[in-house]
Amino acid sequence: MADLDDFKTRLKIAKEKLKKHSNNLNSNENGSFMGSAFKLGTELVSAVAVGTIIGYILDSWFDTKPWLMIFFFFLGSVAGILNVIKVAKKMQEKE
Amino acid sequence: MATNPMHQFAVHRIGPEIKIAGIDLSFTNASLFMLLSAVAICGVLFLGTKEKKIIPSKFQLISEMFYNFIAKMINDTAGSKAKPYFPFIFSLFMFVLFCNMLGMLPYSFTVTSHIIVTLLLAVFIFIAVTVIGFLKHGFGYLKLFVPSGVPALLLPLITVIEIISYLSRPVSLSVRLFANMMAGHTMLKVFGGFVISLGMLGGWLPLGFSVALTGLEILVAFLQAYVFAILTCIYLNDALNLHH
Numbered sequence: 001m002a003d004l005d006d007f008k009t010r011l012k013i014a015k016e017k018l019k020k021h022s023n024n025l026n027s028n029e030n031g032s033f034m035g036s037a038f039k040l041g042t043e044l045v046s047a048v049a050v051g052t053i054i055g056y057i058l059d060s061w062f063d064t065k066p067w068l069m070i071f072f073f074f075l076g077s078v079a080g081i082l083n084v085i086k087v088a089k090k091m092q093e094k095e
Numbered sequence: 096m097a098t099n100p101m102h103q104f105a106v107h108r109i110g111p112e113i114k115i116a117g118i119d120l121s122f123t124n125a126s127l128f129m130l131l132s133a134v135a136i137c138g139v140l141f142l143g144t145k146e147k148k149i150i151p152s153k154f155q156l157i158s159e160m161f162y163n164f165i166a167k168m169i170n171d172t173a174g175s176k177a178k179p180y181f182p183f184i185f186s187l188f189m190f191v192l193f194c195n196m197l198g199m200l201p202y203s204f205t206v207t208s209h210i211i212v213t214l215l216l217a218v219f220i221f222i223a224v225t226v227i228g229f230l231k232h233g234f235g236y237l238k239l240f241v242p243s244g245v246p247a248l249l250l251p252l253i254t255v256i257e258i259i260s261y262l263s264r265p266v267s268l269s270v271r272l273f274a275n276m277m278a279g280h281t282m283l284k285v286f287g288g289f290v291i292s293l294g295m296l297g298g299w300l301p302l303g304f305s306v307a308l309t310g311l312e313i314l315v316a317f318l319q320a321y322v323f324a325i326l327t328c329i330y331l332n333d334a335l336n337l338h339h
Contacts, residue, residue, distance in 0.1 A: 038271065038275070039271065039322070042267045042270050042271045042274070043263070043267050045267075045270075046263040046266035046267035046270060047259060047260055047263040047267075049263075049266060050259055050262050050263040050266055051259045051263075054259065054262070072259075075252075075255055075256055075259055076259055076263075078256050079256045079257070079259040079260040079263065080260075080263070082256060082257075082260055083260050083263065083267075090329075
């Protein structure tokens with residue numbers, strides 16, 4: 001019986017070690033989650049910036065300051081959200 | 096000056112000033128490190144392919160790893176049609192990776208922490224992908240901007256939004272790499288400055304942070320090169336396999 005108990009405790013310790021190891025692996029994945037969060041952020045911001053710049057250029061062409069810039073700022077925001085949805089869909093497909 | 100965390104990003108001239116037609120073309124520390132990374136890539140690949148053994152040497156092993164890694168990535172994301180573009184994506188990945196990694200050496204200069212370098216790479220990719228798309232599909236490539244199943248009333252608005260979304264690709268691609276590299280290197284320098292200003296008494300804590308951050312930065316250097324290459328593959332996939 002003593003042998004069996006010994007084996008059981010050893011098994012328990014080994015299982016806990018395995019659990020810890022897999023937890024560590026999960027925390028490694030969290031590191032790349034930070035990367036994907038950064039990715040989503042830049043997608044959103046860059047579309048807004050591009051939209052606003054297009055609006056600014058069109059404004060100076062047609063002399064309609066500041067209406068086109070405001071309009072294209074909102075279009076850019078929509079495009080940014082669209083980008084984020086596209087990227088998030090791709091991320092979910094991977095899992 | 097040495098404690099200024101932004102001082103490491105300064106570009107300065109090495110050797111004589113060269114001016115052609117009013118444009119400053121002098122050799123700078125940025126050009127030096129681009130040249131160094133190109134030489135390092137050629138060196139590693141040359142040593143790796145010099146003698147082909149069944150039991151590989153270290154250099155052969157690392158070259159084969161890079162080759163397999165990129166080949167698998169292209170196959171997974173862009174399919175077999177993207178095979179002809181392997182040399183381009185391979186050189187792109189190696190260049191960004193070696194620039195990032197060389198920047199991790201003390202006293203070195205990180206080329207990719209300058210927006211002009213990353214923006215140039217991204218704009219080149221953007222133009223190349225657009226040209227490939229038009230060559231493969233003709234004017235059918237414009238279908239990318241007109242998603243199917245949209246009410247006719249909303250169509251002009253959606254098309255403009257899709258065009259903005261398409262134009263934002265090079266911006267997000269370049270800003271991501273540049274911001275990651277610059278933020279990381281500034282942070283390393285700031286923590287390094289803390290070690291000196293806190294001295295023997297309190298300097299140990301920021302020193303520990305610096306060591307941990309160096310490890311994180313090496314991970315980021317690899318990850319950003321990978322992200323840059325995989326996004327190029329995804330854009331290439333959009334251009335080659337048009338599906339809407």
